[in-house]
Amino acid sequence: MATTTAAIPVRATRSYRPIWAWYAALVVLMAWGLAAWIDELRYGLAATGMRDVVSWGMYIFTFAFFIGLSAGGLIMASSAEVFGIKALKPLSRLGVLSAAACVAVAALMIIPDLGQPFRVGNIFIHPNWTSPLIWDILIITVYFVFSIVDLYVLQRHAAEPSRWKTVARVMAYVGLPTAILLHSVTAWIFGLQIARSWWNTSLMAPLFVVSAVLSGTALVTLLALCAQRFGKVELSQETRKWLRGFIVISLFVDLFFVGADYITVLWGNVPADRSALNLVLPGGPWAWLFWIEWIVGGVIPLAFLLVPRLKKMPGALGLAAFLVIVGVYAFRIELVVLGFVNPLTQFPPGNAVGTYNVQTSSFQLIGRYHPTWVELGIVIGLVALFAALITIGYRALHVMEPSPAAGHRHARMPAETKASS
Amino acid sequence: MAAKKTSIPHHVMVIDTNRCVGCWSCAIACKQVNNEPLGYFWNRVLTTAPNQSTTAKAPASNNMDVPWGTYPDCELAYLPVACQQCNDAPCVKVCPVQATFRRDDGTVLIDYNRCIGCRYCMAACPYGVRIFNWGDSNYAPGGVVGYGKEYSTEDRLVFTPERPKGVVEKCTFCVERIDVGELPFCVEACPLGARIFGDLNDPDSQVSKLVNNGGGEQLHPELGTDPNVYYLPVARRVPGES
Numbered sequence: 001m002a003t004t005t006a007a008i009p010v011r012a013t014r015s016y017r018p019i020w021a022w023y024a025a026l027v028v029l030m031a032w033g034l035a036a037w038i039d040e041l042r043y044g045l046a047a048t049g050m051r052d053v054v055s056w057g058m059y060i061f062t063f064a065f066f067i068g069l070s071a072g073g074l075i076m077a078s079s080a081e082v083f084g085i086k087a088l089k090p091l092s093r094l095g096v097l098s099a100a101a102c103v104a105v106a107a108l109m110i111i112p113d114l115g116q117p118f119r120v121g122n123i124f125i126h127p128n129w130t131s132p133l134i135w136d137i138l139i140i141t142v143y144f145v146f147s148i149v150d151l152y153v154l155q156r157h158a159a160e161p162s163r164w165k166t167v168a169r170v171m172a173y174v175g176l177p178t179a180i181l182l183h184s185v186t187a188w189i190f191g192l193q194i195a196r197s198w199w200n201t202s203l204m205a206p207l208f209v210v211s212a213v214l215s216g217t218a219l220v221t222l223l224a225l226c227a228q229r230f231g232k233v234e235l236s237q238e239t240r241k242w243l244r245g246f247i248v249i250s251l252f253v254d255l256f257f258v259g260a261d262y263i264t265v266l267w268g269n270v271p272a273d274r275s276a277l278n279l280v281l282p283g284g285p286w287a288w289l290f291w292i293e294w295i296v297g298g299v300i301p302l303a304f305l306l307v308p309r310l311k312k313m314p315g316a317l318g319l320a321a322f323l324v325i326v327g328v329y330a331f332r333i334e335l336v337v338l339g340f341v342n343p344l345t346q347f348p349p350g351n352a353v354g355t356y357n358v359q360t361s362s363f364q365l366i367g368r369y370h371p372t373w374v375e376l377g378i379v380i381g382l383v384a385l386f387a388a389l390i391t392i393g394y395r396a397l398h399v400m401e402p403s404p405a406a407g408h409r410h411a412r413m414p415a416e417t418k419a420s421s
Numbered sequence: 422m423a424a425k426k427t428s429i430p431h432h433v434m435v436i437d438t439n440r441c442v443g444c445w446s447c448a449i450a451c452k453q454v455n456n457e458p459l460g461y462f463w464n465r466v467l468t469t470a471p472n473q474s475t476t477a478k479a480p481a482s483n484n485m486d487v488p489w490g491t492y493p494d495c496e497l498a499y500l501p502v503a504c505q506q507c508n509d510a511p512c513v514k515v516c517p518v519q520a521t522f523r524r525d526d527g528t529v530l531i532d533y534n535r536c537i538g539c540r541y542c543m544a545a546c547p548y549g550v551r552i553f554n555w556g557d558s559n560y561a562p563g564g565v566v567g568y569g570k571e572y573s574t575e576d577r578l579v580f581t582p583e584r585p586k587g588v589v590e591k592c593t594f595c596v597e598r599i600d601v602g603e604l605p606f607c608v609e610a611c612p613l614g615a616r617i618f619g620d621l622n623d624p625d626s627q628v629s630k631l632v633n634n635g636g637g638e639q640l641h642p643e644l645g646t647d648p649n650v651y652y653l654p655v656a657r658r659v660p661g662e663s
């Protein structure tokens with residue numbers, strides 16, 4: 001690590017100190033998350049905002065979100081190889097690194113959600129193979145191991161391209177279906193449930209795959225732009241064009257799928273489906289999700305990616321990528337929480353909440369949910385862990401290639417490339 | 422199969438909605454025998470209209486005991502709902518660790534020692550009857566302790582006197598009572614005899630007659646969960662007609 005920074009005399013002093021401030025900030029946030037988790041262990045899940053009507057909350061939608069983020073990297077790395085997109089090859093290792101980090105953080109996100117976290121071993125002792133959750137844990141494990149191995153292979157491939165070429169190709173071909181399977185199985189945790197009409201659609205798996213490609217590509221774009229800002233790499237126009245194309249197409253498909261689902265529910269007008277959708281349409285209590293999804297994460301990024309004048313602005317791509325990620329997060333909230341807010345049996349007084357409060361009823365007909373500081377703390381701590389994994393991985397492995405135009409033959413450190421060219 | 426029929430009963434409950442007056446005695450009895458803390462209801466009585474077994478239209482009000490319709494054409498009925506003890510239970514299918522299991526008599530139970538508290542079963546249950554123990558139990562002062570012992574069946578712990586933190590629970594059909602030939606406590610507590618419990622394998626039992634010939638209906642039959650709780654619809658709509 002030290003050699004990288006030392007090798008570039010001009011930037012050395014400028015990039016050395018901020019990195020430790022960055023690490024320090026991340027450590028503080030992770031410590032906060034750990035403290036929040038210890039608090040939760042003491043008081044139980046009563047420390048969260050979840051109750052019996054909305055019984056899954058921030059942990060689960062952030063889990064689904066991180067699973068989605070992990071897609072882009074691997075799909076991009078694999079399609080660079082499978083479809084021979086040269087301009088994306090320089091991002092391969094960064095993509096696979098972000099896939100590994102995202103899926104690890106997603107898996108950790110489940111632990112604080114458990115009421116009995118120390119019994120998590122039961123999953124391996126008494127697996128129930130009819131449960132989508134078991135299949136998801138299996139595919140998450142496979143995916144994590146795969147991305148670590150893939151990272152190693154790409155690392156070796158960068159060093160000795162001729163020897164590792166075939167292996168890298170095989171990994172790319174395996175990677176694509178693995179990524180699609182991961183998102184489908186995660187979607188089926190929700191999509192197979194007959195109890196929640198909001199979830200119970202065969203569109204769920206395709207929707208998860210496309211929103212995963214969308215948010216994952218946006219994440220890799222952001223990371224690559226960060227690398228360009230703080231590292232010594234340059235993204236070529238060609239690479240930017242491909243990233244923009246990936247985001248635009250997957251954003252269109254994503255909005256199309258969500259819109260198609262809305263139309264189906266609106267036209268059918270089945271009470272159980274309608275009452276869930278009404279909550280999120282303009283005028284409903286959850287309409288802010290609709291606006292974030294369609295305007296902040298839909299129309300605005302499309303404008304910044306497509307309108308020629310806006311497209312040329314510096315930072316347009318980064319801004320669009322960031323907004324897209326915000327939009328996908330809103331979609332995850334909408335998906336998970338609204339499935340619960342509106343229980344199938346809609347007779348008063350509703351479902352028991354599971355807590356007693358002098359002022360309010362112990363029943364809710366329409367569920368309510370606000371995350372508490374404990375949930376926010378744990379999620380922020382895990383996001384900090386993700387940032388730390390990416391930073392360390394980036395610096396230790398030199399996953400970005402200095403000059404994308406040169407392709408994958410020139411790997412290693414910027415200093416070396418400079419010397420050789 | 423014939424031998425099995427005589428040895429293992431098939432426990433079902435029939436609820437006569439024509440007799441139910443919405444007094445919540447069963448819900449309170451359930452709280453007492455199972456020592457459910459404040460805010461917990463394994464069993465609850467929903468306000469509905471006669472012959473409204475599913476949500477075909479929006480309820481009359483968000484408050485309980487509000488009749489449907491406009492005066493003077495008002496209708497009111499009650500739907501007591503606890504775990505429906507589904508034969509094809511979504512909660513059993515989704516539990517990742519087989520903590521929720523179905524006994525051969527049809528009761529669906531939870532192994533308190535195995536449940537990891539993932540709450541997937543709560544997401545999967547169509548009837549909203551599963552209750553998670555979020556934190557330390559908050560008991561009313563001098564609350565009744567009820568059964569007050571641990572109970573295990575098939576070597577699995579399915580009842581404890583205090584609600585165990587971090588696991589999911591629900592109606593057990595009072596497994597500790599029915600295993601010694603007693604009735605579930607809500608059946609005993611109902612002042613109007615609206616709850617009938619028995620063995621569906623016995624063709625002469627009252628429940629068999631009601632389920633087979635008396636018009637017993639399941640809740641949300643379209644979901645295919647095949648519950649072991651049946652509801653007798655309100656037969657007559659005009660007050661005064663016998």
Ligand code: SF4
Nearest residue numbers: 504505507510512546
């Ligand atoms: S009613 Fe719900 S908790 Fe009870 S058996 Fe059916 S799915 Fe499971």
Ligand code: SF4
Nearest residue numbers: 516536537539540542
């Ligand atoms: S909360 Fe417990 S009973 Fe329910 S699915 Fe998870 S492990 Fe099974």
